[in-house]
Amino acid sequence: MVIFSLVLFLFISIINLFYIIRSNEYFTRILSLYYFLMNIVVLLLFYFIYSNKFALIVNIIFPILIINMAIILLFIKNGIDKDDSF
């Protein structure tokens, strides 16, 4: 179960990385970034479960989840401040 999830999220993360690099639209890039970060977080989570490192879930996954949210909100805010078209 965990290995299937690892493969799925790894696949989605790699494709999303290409989207972040190649996309021209600002909002699509931000959306891809969020999707990528969320999948990376879940990928890490499943890796910790797979390798029986359960203590690292609390130490690493919870802060990363909060940082993920903060990063996206900061990106949005900076993008708005810099772009005059808004």
Place this chain on the structure above:
Amino acid sequence: MTLFNWILFIFSWLLFFAGFFVTFACFFGFVRFSDFFVRVHAIKISNIYGISFILLGVAINSRDIITFFQLFVICIFNILSTLAIIHSICRIALNANIEHAGISRRKYNELIAENERIEAEKQIQEKINQNKK
């Protein structure tokens, strides 16, 4: 294995397959759709239902109360953060006049205003015709 364990086992695999299917389908939706807001919808469904179902499936299958509780909290936090971020992205995209189904918000408001003006003109014309009679 007891009957209860079998039920938990089957239920966890069902949840896992549901989550796997939803995540995979939404990922293809994200890649294939051209409209920004439809893509947002695909990502929202993928994060809220797909990842949550997979997490719950793994949590039930782990049979450890601490792991179950950790994964459950992550699942709840994932849902809440997804809702907050998707809401903020969508609101800002709407204000930035990103097109949805070929129509931006500004264009939509103009069309509505135009429609209201035409309706008002029709009503005025009807009143004038009634007064003439």
